[in-house]
Amino acid sequence: MMSRAMNKLLLEGKTGVIFGVANKRSIAWAIAQSLANEGMRLAFTYQGDRLKESVEALAGGLKGSLILPCDVTSDEEINAVFAAVDKEFGKLEAVVHSVAFAPREDLETDFINTSRAGFKTAHDISAYSLVAISKAALPLMEKAGGGSILALTYLGASRAVEGYNVMGVAKASLEASVRYLAANLGPKNVRVNAISAGPVNTLAARGIKGFTGMLHHHAEKAPMRRNVELEEIANAGLFLVSPMGSGITGEVMFVDCGYNIVGL
Numbered sequence: 001m002m003s004r005a006m007n008k009l010l011l012e013g014k015t016g017v018i019f020g021v022a023n024k025r026s027i028a029w030a031i032a033q034s035l036a037n038e039g040m041r042l043a044f045t046y047q048g049d050r051l052k053e054s055v056e057a058l059a060g061g062l063k064g065s066l067i068l069p070c071d072v073t074s075d076e077e078i079n080a081v082f083a084a085v086d087k088e089f090g091k092l093e094a095v096v097h098s099v100a101f102a103p104r105e106d107l108e109t110d111f112i113n114t115s116r117a118g119f120k121t122a123h124d125i126s127a128y129s130l131v132a133i134s135k136a137a138l139p140l141m142e143k144a145g146g147g148s149i150l151a152l153t154y155l156g157a158s159r160a161v162e163g164y165n166v167m168g169v170a171k172a173s174l175e176a177s178v179r180y181l182a183a184n185l186g187p188k189n190v191r192v193n194a195i196s197a198g199p200v201n202t203l204a205a206r207g208i209k210g211f212t213g214m215l216h217h218h219a220e221k222a223p224m225r226r227n228v229e230l231e232e233i234a235n236a237g238l239f240l241v242s243p244m245g246s247g248i249t250g251e252v253m254f255v256d257c258g259y260n261i262v263g264l
């Protein structure tokens with residue numbers, strides 16, 4: 001309250017890296033805007049030249065931002081991101097991991113038919129990448145005296161959600177990784193948390209069979225009788241990343257208008 005009165009932004013002088021902006025509807029972009037609005041300087045990664053332009057167009061509007069290529073299946077590319085961030089920022093307070101992928105055929109089939117290759121890919125991109133990114137970010141966060149890492153997950157990690165299939169199993173692995181990383185990195189003052197978001201109409205979500213039906217169902221059954229807004233996920237992200245969330249680590253926080261508490 002006092003700092004607001006003095007017009008000091010919550011994240012002034014702090015820096016962050018955002019993985020997972022594909023376009024203006026991406027959850028990563030909503031969170032990035034909320035962090036930038038509070039003064040955080042950001043680096044953005046994009047996967048492949050296909051997304052370069054769209055990430056440049058969005059991030060280019062934010063003062064002092066960096067834009068770097070990164071396919072999270074490559075340790076070399078992950079290390080190159082943090083080397084560039086070290087050179088430019090010299091330290092790091094935040095990482096947002098908003099990346100997920102599973103091959104369409106593995107998402108669409110009955111779970112029992114998941115292929116070995118599809119299972120591996122889903123886990124590599126959607127869960128292991130958090131471990132690899134955290135490891136590469138750690139020396140920079142230690143330079144800052146601590147930091148905060150945030151991942152995005154979904155209820156399909158703990159419940160069998162029709163159509164979510166292998167992605168649910170990968171999200172269970174992601175959530176367990178959040179807890180183990182939090183336990184490892186807590187003594188270094190690095191916090192690791194996840195937001196479990198209700199369904200939002202994004203590029204990745206459209207890969208889920210029956211996604212529109214899922215949106216309607218959530219809005220009908222959620223205690224708040226509506227779907228979550230991108231801005232609400234972004235606000236929760238700001239809370240967890242910023243000093244406002246300083247006592248919280250290893251947590252999976254639902255931002256889903258209460259859908260997860262409902263039985264029938």
Ligand code: NAP
Nearest residue numbers: 020021022026027071072099100152153199200202203204
């Ligand atoms: P999105 O805009 O499509 O973002 C997903 C991002 O992951 C894209 O930028 C995508 O890039 C990137 N990605 C995929 N494979 C990658 C790789 N190998 N290397 C680097 N980046 C890669 O969709 P979103 O809904 O905002 O998803 C963000 C996160 O929120 C995901 O973890 C998702 O599971 C989670 N989430 C989403 C919802 C929802 O309903 N939308 C709900 C709960 C949780 P490409 O486009 O190039 O693949």
